[in-house]
Amino acid sequence: MDKKTEEFYARLKEELVNTSIWPAEYLYKFILPSDKEKVTQVETIFDGMGAVITTKQSKTGKYTSVSVSVNMKNPDAVIEKYKEVSVIEGIISL
Numbered sequence: 001m002d003k004k005t006e007e008f009y010a011r012l013k014e015e016l017v018n019t020s021i022w023p024a025e026y027l028y029k030f031i032l033p034s035d036k037e038k039v040t041q042v043e044t045i046f047d048g049m050g051a052v053i054t055t056k057q058s059k060t061g062k063y064t065s066v067s068v069s070v071n072m073k074n075p076d077a078v079i080e081k082y083k084e085v086s087v088i089e090g091i092i093s094l
Contacts, residue, residue, distance in 0.1 A: 009079050016075035026078050028068040029094040030085060034061055038088055042066050045084045 001009075020026075032038050034057055043053055051070035057063070072078045085091055 009082070012082075013075045013079060016078060020075075022075070023071055023073045026070060026072045028066075028070070028081065028085075030066045030068075030091055031063055031094065032066065032088065032091045034058070034064045035090075038090065039064055039066060041088050042068070042085055042091070045081065046070055 030042060032042070039055060046053065046068050049070050051068050053069075054067045056065050058065070072081075082093055085093065
């Protein structure tokens, strides 16, 4: 992981610690190319966690937005999921 990414996760953790009481409901938002396999990869990462996952295609159908609402136990768990999805090619975390 490069220095910029490490700094981002450190800031995110600090922000999550200061703004939420854990465990807490957390909303992940991703944009990825409209590829059923990639959407399934995201769904698999959150499988068995009781996550509510919604998807919506862009007007052109080229991209799909994926929202995942899930109860997370702490900021480290939130960041761990971001790292897991980051390996999916073309995914953008919002």
